[in-house]
Amino acid sequence: MRGFFVYCNKTSKTMKNFLFLILILISSTICCQNIAPIAFLGNDFKYYKGATLLIDPANKGMFRMYSKLKYLSVFKISKVLEPRADYNYTDAQKIKNSEYLVLDIYENPKEMVNNYGFDNDPIFVLQDIHSKETYYFPYSKVLNFEFPFMVKNLTLPDDYFCNKIHTYYDEFEDNTSYSFGFGYKEDVSVSANKENGETYYYLRLEGSSLSYKIREGLFIIFGDGTKLSLPNQKLSVKVGNIHRGTTWYDLSTLVTLDKKTIDKIIKLGISKYKIGESTKQLTNEQNFLLKEFTSCLYRSTL
Numbered sequence: 565m566r567g568f569f570v571y572c573n574k575t576s577k578t579m580k581n582f583l584f585l586i587l588i589l590i591s592s593t594i595c596c597q598n599i600a601p602i603a604f605l606g607n608d609f610k611y612y613k614g615a616t617l618l619i620d621p622a623n624k625g626m627f628r629m630y631s632k633l634k635y636l637s638v639f640k641i642s643k644v645l646e647p648r649a650d651y652n653y654t655d656a657q658k659i660k661n662s663e664y665l666v667l668d669i670y671e672n673p674k675e676m677v678n679n680y681g682f683d684n685d686p687i688f689v690l691q692d693i694h695s696k697e698t699y700y701f702p703y704s705k706v707l708n709f710e711f712p713f714m715v716k717n718l719t720l721p722d723d724y725f726c727n728k729i730h731t732y733y734d735e736f737e738d739n740t741s742y743s744f745g746f747g748y749k750e751d752v753s754v755s756a757n758k759e760n761g762e763t764y765y766y767l768r769l770e771g772s773s774l775s776y777k778i779r780e781g782l783f784i785i786f787g788d789g790t791k792l793s794l795p796n797q798k799l800s801v802k803v804g805n806i807h808r809g810t811t812w813y814d815l816s817t818l819v820t821l822d823k824k825t826i827d828k829i830i831k832l833g834i835s836k837y838k839i840g841e842s843t844k845q846l847t848n849e850q851n852f853l854l855k856e857f858t859s860c861l862y863r864s865t866l
Contacts, residue, residue: 600718601852604708609669609686611720617664617690617713619656622847625709626653629690630700636673638681645699656712663716664690664699673702725853726860742865744857751844752834754821754858756865763865765821767829771842772804773813778840782817787832787851794819799840815840830859 603620605611629645630636646658668689674680676687682702690699704710721727728744739759751770756763769782782797797817804814817839821829833851837844846854 598716600715602718602849603713603715604711604849606708607705608724609688609703609705610671611718612666612688612715613669615666615718616693616716617666617688618716619660619662619712620714621660623656623712625712626651627656627710627712628652628702629654629659631697633677633687633700636677636681636687636700636702638679641681663693664713665693667691667698669703725856726864728857729860729864731864742861744861750850752837752846752850752854754829754854754861756861758865765826765862765865767819767821767825769817769819769837769839771815771839771844773801773815773840773842774810775841776801776813778813778815781838781840782819783838785835785837786828787835789835790828792825815842826858826862830855830862 599618600615628641630643631645632643634640635643642652644652644654646655647653648655666688670676670687670689673682673685673687682704685702685704688701688703690701691697692699730743732741732743733739734741737759739757742756742758744753744755753768754766755768756765758764769784778799779801780796780798782794782799784792784794786792797819800816802814804812806812833855834846835851836846
């Protein structure tokens with residue numbers, strides 16, 4: 565190591581800058597190489613214990629962290645860590661460079677906090693890996709947008725994703741249906757139905773619109789930029805949220821998949837899609853899950 569620094573001192577300023585840049589790139593690679601392709605685990609929160617949480621730079625959700633356990637009481641929930649100026653939530657920008665080790669998870673929070681203010685959400689006990697300070701994070705098993713973290717050093721069972729396939733047999737119609745889910749609402753999902761020795765695969769896509777008259781049209785862009793255009797694809801339309809006097813309509817459609825399209829989803833995933841007038845771009849995590857579950861679903865129905 566001494567020889568290395570002696571050599572650096574003898575190099576030109578340009579070479580020093582170059583070596584410094586290389587070291588930064590190597591450090592960044594080492595730092596990020598253990599980031600899990602999936603962050604939010606829904607009801608499977610027990611797997612977070614022992615993992616490291618980092619603020620996701622792309623996250624714009626609202627969440628709360630606390631410096632003391634007693635602050636999770638319904639009477640003190642306003643005492644959030646590093647509060648935002650506009651709302652009573654933690655400001656992600658103020659802790660964006662922190663990393664937290666999940667030391668423990670309190671699955672029965674009402675036994676830990678009197679007048680607990682977060683329904684029955686489990687509490688993550690977090691330790692800042694630099695300062696060694698302890699913090700507390702109420703974890704929603706349903707609201708994935710309230711989970712602001714990327715996850716490092718996450719260990720999941722080998723069959724974790726394929727075990728999410730749900731099978732249902734209808735004895736009246738003698739058919740078997742297959743689907744997957746984490747327990748929260750997905751905008752993109754795949755399913756299958758086996759009947760009379762034949763298996764049919766479906767892709768369900770959802771969106772929203774301000775117009776009730778949008779009744780057809782679906783366009784998909786895959787990971788390699790190729791497109792699937794279905795301008796006459798029929799859409800289901802129903803009343804969704806009403807916000808400040810404005811009515812939003814929920815759009816959905818079910819596309820039958822052939823073998824070629826299934827293979828394409830497994831290998832490439834979907835970059836974005838347009839349903840009616842609603843355009844959605846999939847996150848890296850959504851794409852990873854779509855590819856994993858489509859692969860599991862197809863293999864389980866062979």
